[in-house]
Amino acid sequence: MAHTLDQTVLDAFEAILGSAGVITAEADRRPYETGARYDAGRAAAVLRPRSTAEVSAVLAVCVRDGIAVIPQAGNTGLVSGSTPSAAGGDVVLSLDRLARRFDLDPVNRSLRLDAGFRLSDVNRMLEPHGLFFPIDLSADPRIGGMIATNTGGSRFLRYGDVRRNVLSLTVVLADGDGTILQLGSDLRKNNTGVDWKQVFIGTSGAFGIVTEATLSLERLPRQSATAYLVPSGPEAVPLLLAQMEERLGSLLSAFEGMSRNAVAAALDHVPSLKNPFRGGEIPDYLILAEISRTSAPREGEEPLSDMLEAVLAEIWEQAEAPLADAFVGPPEEMWALRHALSEGVKHKGRLIAFDLSFRRGDVTAFCATLGAEIAEAFPGIAVCDFGHIGDGGVHFNLAVPKDSPLWSDPGFEARLRDRVFEATVERFGGSFSAEHAIGRKNQSYYDRYTPETIKAMAEGLKAMTSPGTLGSVRFGRAAVDNR
């Protein structure tokens, strides 16, 4: 594959997108070539369409000329999914100018919009209507990327993932014709055939580029209360979750776990945080629980913080209670610590990060088991896990000191990753990618853990939809070039 593009191809792109729509200068390309955490590659050009029709036209050119295309939305992903390869032949197709259409239907609680809007902008524009798109993240992705990775986040327990909250998609295929598909509409119920939009959710743009969507919206919560819970031991966490759900039902909107290492890293490295613990002593493991409701406060109603306090007291007073300690506190401060964990753990060393999921009863057992095994097999590594215990997800972050002797072993990282994934998938029946999707980072694990029948079906689907080279992931059986 050519590493630079012919002038005739660049001219064709400019004719479609205008000169501001085609970036070739090295300095201007840089932000599109560099990922949020790990990755950096080299793009032959960056294309910035402003409409579905422009995506269709440039994608048709790319497929006809055999140019590999990497779709990119907010470029906030953590699996090397949205950056070009190091080899330099890819074109990045950025959605950053595809952010014009924004059609709100408040009665339908739906929003039809271009896929290039940022999540924060969407929610800022929805706030006056008392509505929001209920996916809560530490990052600020664009909608197209959230759909391509099927993002989950901290309120999954209440609202589910992106898949659950998408009503329709507009998709452009890499089929040489730039075919545009309208999949679904703004209806909530519609069972008139295959729900094709599902194929384009969570598949990293390999089967087509999402350019527009209709999102289902939720009403903004108007009351919430949060508490830190200290479980009586790692094995008590699932029981604590079950007891909270039993008493609070769907009021429970988050149940997030945080290891001592992760909390300490955040407190050490994020100066705006204050240490909320008695004597500054961080517990071994901490749960952030949130309850919330969308109804307005009513006269004489028990405040949610009192309700949470009372329920925690009930649980704590039981014989053999799963709860050792708990305190209710201000939601902003408590969430600030939770959202700072990602930033904090980055300072603990070089991070080898895993985004795993398990049955809800298995998350803490996995962390305890693997934590012990890693301490023995790879001395010096700090396990800084945190995650969404309420839905079985965990960010299993391993911080390796920059000067660790482990780095002198060139096979070390691969060996460590294999060990974690083997335990996750084979021993615990978990997932090697809970909410970050595949990307280049997890390609070899897709290849290893996906049954051949499923790979063959994915290959057939690829041939049927977008036979052109699109995205960073290879879903089929073909041998992977680890570019």
Add this chain to the structure above:
Amino acid sequence: MAHTLDQTVLDAFEAILGSAGVITAEADRRPYETGARYDAGRAAAVLRPRSTAEVSAVLAVCVRDGIAVIPQAGNTGLVSGSTPSAAGGDVVLSLDRLARRFDLDPVNRSLRLDAGFRLSDVNRMLEPHGLFFPIDLSADPRIGGMIATNTGGSRFLRYGDVRRNVLSLTVVLADGDGTILQLGSDLRKNNTGVDWKQVFIGTSGAFGIVTEATLSLERLPRQSATAYLVPSGPEAVPLLLAQMEERLGSLLSAFEGMSRNAVAAALDHVPSLKNPFRGGEIPDYLILAEISRTSAPREGEEPLSDMLEAVLAEIWEQAEAPLADAFVGPPEEMWALRHALSEGVKHKGRLIAFDLSFRRGDVTAFCATLGAEIAEAFPGIAVCDFGHIGDGGVHFNLAVPKDSPLWSDPGFEARLRDRVFEATVERFGGSFSAEHAIGRKNQSYYDRYTPETIKAMAEGLKAMTSPGTLGSVRFGRAAVDNR
């Protein structure tokens, strides 16, 4: 296609299923040949496997011998999806003995089970655990059929459809090998490739037979309150819904609309119901609103019925209120009327029934517009609509008196159906099948309203998964035999 089966084929079936697993006698076949409302066909045999392995073995035989297979679960559908054709060549593959595995994981709130369990049995077994599968219907289908049709129901507003509440599927393909696919697992978050299970949800078994599933469960509500609302006019209904959601948020768990004709039919024909209206006067249009919560009642807490009453008073007291009248009453009685509508309207004449959906703001406008048009074009027909206004769904039932002169026109029913579907799809942008899927009944509308690109993709998917003749629906481009 042969209308009877060779003895060698029947022997092969008996060798796999035992003699109780193969029904050929006419009287014993009858219940499997007769649908819940409209349809009756003729089966060459009824096969009753007890396990996924048995489904696999018999399906392989059928495909190799070119025998058309109709999968059947509870046979409660309303679109002629689960009964054999009138021609007599189909084999019915019933799931009624596939009801053994029932593995509950209460901490994970998930249930792995065989697809032949009835919804009522599942919920009866879950009740002691405070859990349920939150799809609320007037019928009592089996789980496999609910998945094949992606059932919605009366609590969609809170819990969504079957698609939202399924974590994994086991599927057997009609590919000649009886290939068994395990799609997903009991994880809530898992983004490691195409979410293939989606293809088998809501597609009437055409791409494979669902034999097992993992369901995501919800906690049973512990408090609820209901009210009948009389909107100030048809155009006020969407506004009333929006105002209820604004004040009650996610407490609102149902918002069901009922026309006067439907309510009157139920009161006339279901003797156990009592007329709840002042002076027996049924309003033109009625909403059943329910609020509920899963948390236990707490000391000093305002009862939900008081809260509902107060909110309705607030709405009613506004200038130009969308609410003309309202009264809070016992949930069992109010739901009994709602659930009797289906039965009631059957007595109003011969029913031509439509299961439609719209943007939430359009449902009542559609009913008003089409009601007037039908009254003019087809005199004597009574519109008995009711439905799930909260999610845009409506059961648009037209009762034609049995002695109506309209029946003497042989093209009448087709002309009427075309008229309703044209208005639904072309004028209102709605769906011709909200929650009953396609079946033979809606095949011609699938053919008419599905873009050719989508049909071609469905055809490719069919060839890739189950090239054998499976189910009553043809998703591809091929001309349909209206058997």
